[in-house]
Amino acid sequence: MKPILEFRGVSRSYESGSGTQTVLRDVNISIFAGEFSAITGPSGSGKSTFLNLCALLDEPTTGEIYFDDVPTSGLSEALLCNLRKNAVGMVFQQYCLLPYRTVLENVLFRFRYLDMDSAETRKLARNALAMVGLEGFEDRSTHQLSGGEMQRVGIARAIALKPRLLVADEPTGNLDSAAAAQVMRCLQQLGEQGDIAILLVTHDESLLKYTSRHLSFNDGLLTECE
Amino acid sequence: MMACLPSVSSRRTPPLFVDIWEGVRSRPGRFGLSLFAMSIGMAVLTTLIALLVGLESRSQQLSSQLGTNVIAILPKAQADRKFLLTTHAQLLRENYPGSKVSGVRHTTATTSGTDRSLSVVAVEESFFAIRQWPIIAGRFFDQSDLQNRKRYAVVTQALLRDWQWGVGDTILLKNTPFLIIGVVGSEDSALGGEYGDSRLITGETAIFVPITVASHWDDSADGSEPIDALYVRPPSHVPASQVLPGLQNLLTQPDLHLQALSWIIPASLIRNVKQMQGTVGLTVGAIAVLCLVLGGTTLTSLLVANVRERIAEIGLRRAMGATERDIALLFIAEGCAATVTAGVLGSLSIHLIIVQELALLSRFPFELGIHTLLLPIAFSVVLGALFSCWPAMSAARICPAEALRAE
Numbered sequence A: 001m002k003p004i005l006e007f008r009g010v011s012r013s014y015e016s017g018s019g020t021q022t023v024l025r026d027v028n029i030s031i032f033a034g035e036f037s038a039i040t041g042p043s044g045s046g047k048s049t050f051l052n053l054c055a056l057l058d059e060p061t062t063g064e065i066y067f068d069d070v071p072t073s074g075l076s077e078a079l080l081c082n083l084r085k086n087a088v089g090m091v092f093q094q095y096c097l098l099p100y101r102t103v104l105e106n107v108l109f110r111f112r113y114l115d116m117d118s119a120e121t122r123k124l125a126r127n128a129l130a131m132v133g134l135e136g137f138e139d140r141s142t143h144q145l146s147g148g149e150m151q152r153v154g155i156a157r158a159i160a161l162k163p164r165l166l167v168a169d170e171p172t173g174n175l176d177s178a179a180a181a182q183v184m185r186c187l188q189q190l191g192e193q194g195d196i197a198i199l200l201v202t203h204d205e206s207l208l209k210y211t212s213r214h215l216s217f218n219d220g221l222l223t224e225c226e
Numbered sequence B: 001m002m003a004c005l006p007s008v009s010s011r012r013t014p015p016l017f018v019d020i021w022e023g024v025r026s027r028p029g030r031f032g033l034s035l036f037a038m039s040i041g042m043a044v045l046t047t048l049i050a051l052l053v054g055l056e057s058r059s060q061q062l063s064s065q066l067g068t069n070v071i072a073i074l075p076k077a078q079a080d081r082k083f084l085l086t087t088h089a090q091l092l093r094e095n096y097p098g099s100k101v102s103g104v105r106h107t108t109a110t111t112s113g114t115d116r117s118l119s120v121v122a123v124e125e126s127f128f129a130i131r132q133w134p135i136i137a138g139r140f141f142d143q144s145d146l147q148n149r150k151r152y153a154v155v156t157q158a159l160l161r162d163w164q165w166g167v168g169d170t171i172l173l174k175n176t177p178f179l180i181i182g183v184v185g186s187e188d189s190a191l192g193g194e195y196g197d198s199r200l201i202t203g204e205t206a207i208f209v210p211i212t213v214a215s216h217w218d219d220s221a222d223g224s225e226p227i228d229a230l231y232v233r234p235p236s237h238v239p240a241s242q243v244l245p246g247l248q249n250l251l252t253q254p255d256l257h258l259q260a261l262s263w264i265i266p267a268s269l270i271r272n273v274k275q276m277q278g279t280v281g282l283t284v285g286a287i288a289v290l291c292l293v294l295g296g297t298t299l300t301s302l303l304v305a306n307v308r309e310r311i312a313e314i315g316l317r318r319a320m321g322a323t324e325r326d327i328a329l330l331f332i333a334e335g336c337a338a339t340v341t342a343g344v345l346g347s348l349s350i351h352l353i354i355v356q357e358l359a360l361l362s363r364f365p366f367e368l369g370i371h372t373l374l375l376p377i378a379f380s381v382v383l384g385a386l387f388s389c390w391p392a393m394s395a396a397r398i399c400p401a402e403a404l405r406a407e
């Protein structure tokens, strides 16, 4: 099976006043469809940096990232944007919902930069809301939701257009264990559909029971945990 | 292998009104402030355009109403009015045989059946050729009419309409019968007021009579009679400005005692208007530029603050597949929304004020029209793009991964 995403010798460093800080060192990994991977590691170890590279929002300093075997360093900005909007879904720790829009409008924002028929996008958005258990919440304003519900809106937005790769950076970071469990079950169901790869960053080791693979970062070095 | 990559869609998604509206709505105070400053600038700009265009058409009106190549000679306003004489007209005729010369005298008279006094203008036969008014019916005076002191009258179209006179009718002026032989279309209202001299106006309702008749019919004298104005039209190939110095030399000879004269040619009328245009352009223009720069910088700072506050949203948009261009367009559209609203508000309010207070402002020849609507709005689009360009670029350059860290 071909990986969706493959890192070969990827490192990422930042130039700062005091010199070069290497945040990721020689990362080599393949991510396959159907995997639900948890990424753990201490704060500052490079998890978010890795996730942004996976979501094609950032570029490696050295090495190459292959998306469907295509080296992404050779892709134009337009093609990268296209990949991002068609194939990648993102879930954020702070939910990142637009405050002046309803739940449904927030999910529809997934299609903001896509040319799609509006009846079609509405159908997809409603389906996504149903999948995260938020039927009937369509016209609610986002301030009327609990944290868990907001995060599920965030997930619905990420999966409204079925992504090939779903990245979630600490999606349960602001939630209590019950809400976190609900969000994790959502993601787990999604992963069970088989054709989508999920990358989840978390500090909570108890969530590992939902995931099928465990990656760990330590000071920029990636290790696979059994 | 590339088949699994979606192809680049050529269609651009324009920033939606929703996006703009959200940006406005989330910071109403800031938006209102820059809108206010811009609106004032746009109002001043509209005024400027209305004035400049009005002055431009006034200058065209002036030269067409005086005649394109005519010199009018009048006593200076404060001088004794009755010191130009018919003999001076004669003097000019002798010295400038190719030019047409006519003396003019204004009086008023009542006609039977009404107590309304009419403006009677005593002219020579060349007067109509000088002013180049169209003959609508009948004919003008000719030389023999003047020599024979015929009691003929030429009336303006408006009089004809008001009094229901016709060519061939006889009218009584100061109890003397005059036969109407012609009707003329006269228009010279623009010659009065700021830029011309009210004595150049004969008015829309005037009766023209031969100057030779008038001398007997009015208080008669010895053939050297006072006149109110002199008109000279040089031959068409000689510009008035070229004849002017010679005329001035001739009439200011010491023994004629004619120093205090106004010399009016279309060029000098237009010069007055152009001067006014220059003054208006500079002062009102400076105010407009000041207001617009002020409004524009307020707008820029508004957008810079917006970009800073909305970094997470920018990150989200990039994660949803927005290109750098999409992000730049979003902020440019917000900037343009502010300036175009200001353009519409400013321009409309000036239209309202000018239309309402026209009587009060009539000293200034405002001209409203499609130009005072469309020009400010077109200008506001350019300004919006200009002043939002820099914040939009800086928003577009924000790296999406960094933007999401601000979440």
Ligand SMILES: Nc1ncnc2c1ncn2[C@@H]1O[C@H](COP(=O)(O)OP(=O)(O)OP(=O)(O)O)[C@@H](O)[C@H]1O
Pocket: A014, A015, A016, A021, A023, A041, A042, A043, A044, A045, A046, A047, A048, A049, A050, B402
């Ligand atoms: N733009 C940047 N410039 C310089 N250093 C950066 C930049 N972005 C991240 N870093 C550094 O890279 C390191 C890794 O950051 P990263 O956000 O990937 O950590 P993390 O594992 O996600 O931590 P946390 O669990 O706290 O979210 C940090 O030390 C951080 O300071």
Ligand SMILES: [Mg+2]
Pocket: A047, A048, A049, A169
């Ligand atoms: Mg992180």
